[in-house]
Each structure stands twice: as structure tokens, then as C-alpha cells.
Amino acid sequence: MTTSLTPPVLAVPVGPRLHPAHVAVLPAHATDTRFADATEHAAAEGMGPLRANEFLRGRSLLRQLVARVLGPGAAARPLRTTDRGKPLLLPGVGVSISHTDHHTAAAVWTGGEVGVDVAEPPERPHRGLVRRCCGPHAADVLARPDAAHAFSRVWAVQEACVKVTGMGLADLPWRIPVHPDARAGRWRRVHWRLVDVPPPCTLALAVRPSHHEEIR
Numbered sequence: 001m002t003t004s005l006t007p008p009v010l011a012v013p014v015g016p017r018l019h020p021a022h023v024a025v026l027p028a029h030a031t032d033t034r035f036a037d038a039t040e041h042a043a044a045e046g047m048g049p050l051r052a053n054e055f056l057r058g059r060s061l062l063r064q065l066v067a068r069v070l071g072p073g074a075a076a077r078p079l080r081t082t083d084r085g086k087p088l089l090l091p092g093v094g095v096s097i098s099h100t101d102h103h104t105a106a107a108v109w110t111g112g113e114v115g116v117d118v119a120e121p122p123e124r125p126h127r128g129l130v131r132r133c134c135g136p137h138a139a140d141v142l143a144r145p146d147a148a149h150a151f152s153r154v155w156a157v158q159e160a161c162v163k164v165t166g167m168g169l170a171d172l173p174w175r176i177p178v179h180p181d182a183r184a185g186r187w188r189r190v191h192w193r194l195v196d197v198p199p200p201c202t203l204a205l206a207v208r209p210s211h212h213e214e215i216r
Helices: 038-044 049-070 127-143 147-165
Strands: 010-012 021-027 094-099 103-109 112-119 184-187 190-195 202-209
Touching: 010 190, 021 049, 021 112, 021 202, 038 049, 049 094, 049 103, 094 147, 103 112, 103 202, 112 147, 127 147, 147 190, 147 202
Parallel strands: 094 112
Antiparallel strands: 010 021, 021 103, 094 103, 112 202, 184 190, 190 202
């Protein structure tokens, strides 16, 4: 596997005495799908065109990121998933993938579990979704001129958090309290933060340290 990496890699601090996580994000059209392995390309043949593109973009970017952070040997390992779709690569190493129609993101962390979510603000935020996800802050969000961006930040954080647990929507992400102006916070044992990336992209990262990391 080639170790060249086009996307920039961001080292993101995630908490006191914790190793930084590493994140890469690219526009969808700039994501090179050739880094996915043969098994992943074969799996994509059975998908529709849009789903296949998302699938290969995510796997390719993750493998490029892992090659930079952990080396080509780690990047060449089979990528498994849980029955809820959480990706697994190496024991003790958290990996995560996110994609929209316009962006691809991947994350790797050697301190425990990790979740990443990339989002773009909707053209017009759905009032019901804002009320559901923003809770007591919903009225404030809806009254803001940047309502779509504020909602996008909240939802990206909530999605990143439930990717850490591996439960997805079953963990009721809309119940995770996130202030629309917060840049970092905690939920249960999960540390989360927003990552500075060029607009309109919103990128949220969340980690759950292993018990070993928590007592360092």
C-alpha cells in the first residue's frame, strides 16, 4: 500500500493528559478512492453508485490517515465492523468515518474509542429537528441569523458522540445536551470538541478514553 497522503492531517487535543486524536477531511470530489482495499472495492460493486462512492471514499481516506499515523502495515489490515456498523481496525485503536454528499472525514485515536462527524448546515433547518436536538436552546437557535450553522454544530457533536459508543441512533443522540455556542464538552465518559475547518463544513470529534488512559 502506498503511504503517500494528500489530505492534511489535523492533530486534535481531546483532553488533559490524553493523546491527541488525528483527523482528515476532504471535499468529496477530492477524495481518492483507490486506497480502499480489494475486498472493499468488491463489496462496493454490489452497492448503488452513490452508496458505493460514499463507502469507498470513507475507507480510502481512513486508510490514508492510518498510514500516516500508524504506518502502512496498520493501514493494510482488514477493516471489520460491528453489527451496528462501527468500524474496527486494531485492538486499542479507535477509528471512525463520516461522509456527506460534499465531504469525507476520518479519525484515528490510540487512546480508546473515537467518533467523527462531518456536516454542512441545511439550507433551511427543520424546526421540528431543531426543537428535538437543541432542547432548551431551540428557541434561541431558531431566532438566530446563523440558525442553520448552530443546528449543524449541535447535530455533528451528537452524532460524533453516539459513534463513540457504537450505538448510533439507538443511543438517542438528540438527547445529548450540547449548547449551540460550546466548542467542547463532555457527555458520560465522552469528551467532544468542534474542529476548526473551512466553512461551510462542520466537523465534530468525540473520544472515550480507555480506563488505562483515564488513570494516566
